[in-house]
Amino acid sequence: AVLYELLKKGNKWKWTEEHRGKFDELKGILTSSTTLAHYNPSLPMIVYTDASEKGVGGVLCHRYQDNTERPIAYTSRVLSISEQKYSVIDREALAIVHTVRKFERYLYGRKFILRTDHKPLTYIFGDKAELPKVAMCRVSRWALMLAEFDFAIEFIPGKENSPADVLSR
Secondary structure (H helix, E strand, C coil): CHHHHCCCCCCCCCCCHHHHHHHHHHHHHHCCCCCCCCCCCCCCEEEEEEECCCEEEEEEEEECCCCCEEEEEEEEEECCCCHHHCCHHHHHHHHHHHHHHHCHHHHCCCEEEEEECCCHHHHHCCCCCCCCCCCCHHHHHHHHHHCCCEEEEEECCHHHCHHHHHHHC
């Protein structure tokens, strides 16, 4: 999100150490062994999502027979001013919805694993999905939208969710 700010109309171009750090971090990811793999419909799919105060991100991966994972595609976007005011659960749910919609052509009609570092969403979007009676309308609508997909949702600790975490910053 920090680098996106440089591209906004009307913003002055000012390259700071923060920009340099984020640029180097992205460059490292893109040149590492986690560069994109080709899509193979016979391999299991895993989706990682994350949200920050400024953006959401997700990674679509294949799991290979040796249990290694390779990314197929990345997605991220900056949150609008109103979305930045969402609660944490809403932003994390938005990250899931954004990522699943972005990769719909790969995911629709296929079983996949969805990993999030926000544990409450595993109950709301999980197999035994139970929307709390006081669930927000927004999350309820998103749960209905996600119901058409065949996925198992898993909690993953934040420190293990770095593929999506980097994209949401």
